[in-house]
Amino acid sequence: MNKNIFAVSNNCKAVLVEIAAALERLLNENGEDHTIFIDKMGLTQEERQAIKNLLGTGDVRIHFEGTAEPAEWLESGIAGVWFGVYYDPNRRPLLETIEICRFPQVAAAQKSDISAARERLKTNL
Structure with a gap:
């Protein structure tokens, strides 16, 4: 990190330290994801x-x-760190996160969806 971290509050520093530790775990062999519920802190x-x-x-x-509760993620300037916002059906924010992962898992294709899509494709061939 740069010198600017010392100009922010202790709360900010704590979140940044948590992000740095989560990045370390993400780099480990198991690649553990981590979510910080930033609006609940x-x-x-x-x-x-x-x-x-x-x-x-x-x-x-x-x-x-694709769901009744849409979401969006914005990649931060730090690889592996994503800002997430989950919305209600009226597009009001329900939850804000910082997700430390290679890719937000909620946005990834789920196994059941892939299976159903494969079956549709087979039927259409």
Whole structure:
């Protein structure tokens, strides 16, 4: 990290330390994912914004529209760290996360969906 971390609150530092530790675990052989429920931590809006500013913004945005509870993820400027927002059917935010993973698992194709799609494809061939 850079010197800017020392200009933020202790709460921000704690979240950043948790992210760094989660990145270490992600790099391990088992590649353990980790989710921080950022809106449930008692951080101020300014602290949440400071964390976003420090992590930066990447190039990938994922929109998940296929359910009654859509979600979206924005890659941070740190590989393996994603900002997530889960919405209710009226598009109001329900949950905000920071997900440390290679790819947000909710957005990944699920085994049951792949199986059903394979069967549809076979039927159409």
